[in-house]
Amino acid sequence: MNRIHNFSAGPSALPQEVLEQAASEFVNFRGHGASLLEMSHRGKVYDAVHDECIEDLGSLLGITDDYAMVFMGGGARTQFALIPSNLRPTGAAGFINTGRWAQGAVDEAAKLGEVRELWSSVETGHDRVPEQGEVACPQDLQYLHYTSNNTIYGTEFQYVPDSGDVPLVCDMSSDILARPVDVTKFGMIYAGAQKNLGPAGVVVLVIRKDLLARSRDTLPELWNYQKIAAKNSMLNTPPVYAIYMVGLVAKYLQRHGGAAGAWERNQRKAASVYGEIDADGFWTGHAQVGSRSYMNVTFRSPSAELDKAFVAEADAAGLSGLKGHRSVGGLRASIYNAVPEESVATLVEFMKEFRRTKG
Amino acid sequence: MNRIHNFSAGPSALPQEVLEQAASEFVNFRGHGASLLEMSHRGKVYDAVHDECIEDLGSLLGITDDYAMVFMGGGARTQFALIPSNLRPTGAAGFINTGRWAQGAVDEAAKLGEVRELWSSVETGHDRVPEQGEVACPQDLQYLHYTSNNTIYGTEFQYVPDSGDVPLVCDMSSDILARPVDVTKFGMIYAGAQKNLGPAGVVVLVIRKDLLARSRDTLPELWNYQKIAAKNSMLNTPPVYAIYMVGLVAKYLQRHGGAAGAWERNQRKAASVYGEIDADGFWTGHAQVGSRSYMNVTFRSPSAELDKAFVAEADAAGLSGLKGHRSVGGLRASIYNAVPEESVATLVEFMKEFRRTKG
Numbered sequence: 241m242n243r244i245h246n247f248s249a250g251p252s253a254l255p256q257e258v259l260e261q262a263a264s265e266f267v268n269f270r271g272h273g274a275s276l277l278e279m280s281h282r283g284k285v286y287d288a289v290h291d292e293c294i295e296d297l298g299s300l301l302g303i304t305d306d307y308a309m310v311f312m313g314g315g316a317r318t319q320f321a322l323i324p325s326n327l328r329p330t331g332a333a334g335f336i337n338t339g340r341w342a343q344g345a346v347d348e349a350a351k352l353g354e355v356r357e358l359w360s361s362v363e364t365g366h367d368r369v370p371e372q373g374e375v376a377c378p379q380d381l382q383y384l385h386y387t388s389n390n391t392i393y394g395t396e397f398q399y400v401p402d403s404g405d406v407p408l409v410c411d412m413s414s415d416i417l418a419r420p421v422d423v424t425k426f427g428m429i430y431a432g433a434q435k436n437l438g439p440a441g442v443v444v445l446v447i448r449k450d451l452l453a454r455s456r457d458t459l460p461e462l463w464n465y466q467k468i469a470a471k472n473s474m475l476n477t478p479p480v481y482a483i484y485m486v487g488l489v490a491k492y493l494q495r496h497g498g499a500a501g502a503w504e505r506n507q508r509k510a511a512s513v514y515g516e517i518d519a520d521g522f523w524t525g526h527a528q529v530g531s532r533s534y535m536n537v538t539f540r541s542p543s544a545e546l547d548k549a550f551v552a553e554a555d556a557a558g559l560s561g562l563k564g565h566r567s568v569g570g571l572r573a574s575i576y577n578a579v580p581e582e583s584v585a586t587l588v589e590f591m592k593e594f595r596r597t598k599g
Numbered sequence: 600m601n602r603i604h605n606f607s608a609g610p611s612a613l614p615q616e617v618l619e620q621a622a623s624e625f626v627n628f629r630g631h632g633a634s635l636l637e638m639s640h641r642g643k644v645y646d647a648v649h650d651e652c653i654e655d656l657g658s659l660l661g662i663t664d665d666y667a668m669v670f671m672g673g674g675a676r677t678q679f680a681l682i683p684s685n686l687r688p689t690g691a692a693g694f695i696n697t698g699r700w701a702q703g704a705v706d707e708a709a710k711l712g713e714v715r716e717l718w719s720s721v722e723t724g725h726d727r728v729p730e731q732g733e734v735a736c737p738q739d740l741q742y743l744h745y746t747s748n749n750t751i752y753g754t755e756f757q758y759v760p761d762s763g764d765v766p767l768v769c770d771m772s773s774d775i776l777a778r779p780v781d782v783t784k785f786g787m788i789y790a791g792a793q794k795n796l797g798p799a800g801v802v803v804l805v806i807r808k809d810l811l812a813r814s815r816d817t818l819p820e821l822w823n824y825q826k827i828a829a830k831n832s833m834l835n836t837p838p839v840y841a842i843y844m845v846g847l848v849a850k851y852l853q854r855h856g857g858a859a860g861a862w863e864r865n866q867r868k869a870a871s872v873y874g875e876i877d878a879d880g881f882w883t884g885h886a887q888v889g890s891r892s893y894m895n896v897t898f899r900s901p902s903a904e905l906d907k908a909f910v911a912e913a914d915a916a917g918l919s920g921l922k923g924h925r926s927v928g929g930l931r932a933s934i935y936n937a938v939p940e941e942s943v944a945t946l947v948e949f950m951k952e953f954r955r956t957k958g
Contacts (some may be wrong), residue, residue, distance in 0.1 A: 244632035248639045259626045259634050266622035267615075273603035275618050275796040277844070280920060281609045313672030313800060314821065315835040321819030325871060348819045411799065439636040440674060441800045441838035458681030460707045462673065476674040477793055480610060481802035481840060485636070539921055558632065561639060 245583035248561030249391050249536060250414065250435040255579040262569040276484055290478070293487030297437075300490055300498055302415075302421045303446055310445040311473040311483055312466060316413045316432035317341070319443060319590030320348035323409060326455045326465045327428070333432045334358050334377055339366040339390035340567065341411060349385075356381065363588050365568070366393040367532040370401075377403040382454075383427055384461050389415035391435070392565040393570065400425045407451060415535050416444070417493060419503035419578055425471040427451055435535070436577045438489045439564060441482035493577070498531065502577045509575045509584040510534040516588050522595045526568060540570030546598055547571055553594070559587055606941035607749050607920030608895060609773070610793040612937040617847045633844055640836050644869040649837070653844030656796075659849055659857055660775075662782045662805055669824060670805040670832040670842055675772045676700070678709035678802060682768060685814045685824045686787070687741040693717050695734055695760065698749035699926065700770060715740065717890075724927070725752040729760075738760040741813075742786055743767050748774035750794070751924040753931065754890040755898030759784045766810055766872035773864055774894050775803070777936055778862035786810055792841060794894070795936045797848045800841035810935040827910060852936070863938045868943040869893040870932045875947045881954045885927060899929030905932055905957055912953070 248254040269276040279286050294309050303583045332354035335346045349355045352583040359375045375382050383405040391414045407427025416431040428447045434440035455466035468475050517523040517539050526538035564570040605612040628635040638645050653668050691713035708714045718734045736743050743762040750773045763820040766786025769887045787806045793799040814825035824882040827834050847914040876882040885897035910922045
């Protein structure tokens with residue numbers, strides 16, 4: 241079988257040239273006579289991979305010396321508990337609740353201390369994010385947390401919320417590096433790698449260094465941002481291979497115009513799919529137009545039966561991963577950075593043909 | 600360069616046939632038109648990989664239906680806090696302190712509740728583990744924790760401690776599946792994969808199911824063994840690729856005689872290196888003879904200068920990773936399951952020649 245067109249919501253498509261490079265140096269890493277998977281994380285070879293990944297990601301994100309980059313295992317959802325454990329030793333944290341994972345961040349933080357939900361879209365099926373200026377941030381909060389892109393519902397912030405002097409914390413798992421962002425607006429950004437950065441198995445954290453002082457010594461050391469940052473994410477054995485793959489993806493992005501280049505491609509890709517959705521009354525988008533995601537396009541055909549037929553026929557035609565999340569139903573096309581424009585064009589052609597024959 | 604002889608303490612050697620299989624199916628996984636790294640963990644392809652890994656590991660370990668197998672990210676040291684969080688909601692936990700990582704388990708558990716150190720080898724540089732029967736286990740403990748193999752010092756339990764009715768918890772990171780064990784003696788076994796099971800990035804937990812009831816709902820869900828076990832380690836995105844590699848290593852072990860086969864090879868390997876160490880007075884072993892590890896052989900030459908020369912000359916000859924841990928110094932040969940007998944024979948020849956020319 242040739243390479244499929246991969247619209248999986250995550251783990252999701254990786255650039256083919258990255259996969260081919262990784263395969264070619266898998267058994268004997270760059271002539272060192274062993275696989276990278278077999279090498280000590282304290283050795284020179286892995287050290288260079290680790291530091292290069294930090295440097296390249298930092299450069300792509302445009303981070304300054306005021307920020308530390310940290311790698312952790314356990315998945316982004318583990319951070320739902322680690323963020324309040326580190327950044328809210330006392331006081332309250334605020335939340336903008338735009339969906340399942342935003343809710344998860346509220347729930348976990350609530351187990352460990354005081355939370356305030358400032359805004360929620362739960363009553364309208366999370367079909368939108370707040371408009372700019374709609375959420376006022378109380379200045380006594382320890383931090384304000386939001387989810388920049390909501391994979392399940394296909395909504396995405398098109399701006400960075402204003403939190404005043406309160407550190408802004410963003411779960412950017414599903415749209416990090418999909419567009420340029422001004423990191424200086426954030427206290428902390430975190431992202432599970434398996435959407436836009438690489439494979440599952442590592443979370444990338446960008447933390448403003450002054451916030452590291454909030455981590456208390458009473459925290460278990462592997463939950464303590466300050467201690468992990470002080471050891472350059474080598475306090476324990478890091479998830480070596482996932483970090484290496486993230487580094488390859490970073491180099492790939494650098495070769496292809498950085499975050500700005502990705503944003504140009506992502507705008508074209510999204511415009512093409514939403515254009516088809518808006519073509520006539522056949523498709524219905526889940527997200528309100530102003531909140532539409534550039535990463536996850538959620539939509540449905542006129543019936544659940546047709547949705548099912550769409551997924552099956554698409555799959556048979558080599559277009560994979562188009563079933564909507566079980567909590568929303570319908571269809572979803574995840575078009576992360578690594579999904580080629582050619583795959584999106586093939587999808588749109590398939591949608592047009594489906595609409596023509598079934599409409 | 601040809602393949603090196605890899606004596607790294609971890610991440611460490613993987614079987615060459617495993618690496619070659621992984622490389623060959625890296626870009627297009629078993630004809631599915633995508634890399635396994637690009638596939639949803641909720642899809643059929645990954646599901647089969649996941650469940651097969653659980654089945655194969657379970658069969659190699661000889662676990663019964665009374666036990667659950669769980670995969671987590673974050674490294675084995677994260678478990679130092681998660682074990683007391685789950686298994687000791689109240690009361691005290693007991694510890695046998697045989698080295699750095701055993702001490703880490705004490706320290707983290709002490710941050711979260713009551714600990715009792717029942718035995719320690721700290722005063723003799725952790726050169727031995729207790730003799731069988733030397734540690735009496737108070738029956739009011741919530742669990743008794745020990746480290747079966749101590750990588751830094753090269754000591755290893757040659758028996759399973761008797762904890763009476765108290766659940767026995769073992770950090771088996773560095774000797775899991777190095778020999779057959781009777782799992783029914785344990786309340787819980789856990790192991791970071793990067794010594795004997797696969798690459799860094801996943802921890803394997805084997806937990807007696809009745810102990811899962813100790814996990815309280817107030818725990819963050821990604822720290823809750825019961826919730827993770829209930830979802831077959833798919834509560835969040837698991838570290839897909841590391842689990843796949845562990846599965847390949849399990850299949851490799853099955854093809855090569857299981858834990859019993861590994862134990863035969865490991866006995867021959869260790870006997871060969873210790874035989875050279877005991878040949879005359881040139882080498883000094885760190886561990887007391889009755890506590891010697893079959894996985895990590897710690898020793899030194901007559902001087903720090905000669906140790907340094909040994910590491911450099913060995914490295915030049917393609918024998919890698921022989922420097923002792925910085926806290927003990929000297930030399931260390933890690934001869935985990937995946938280190939071929941041929942590599943050990945090459946090492947012993949090199950040691951003999953070094954002793955002949957420098958002694």
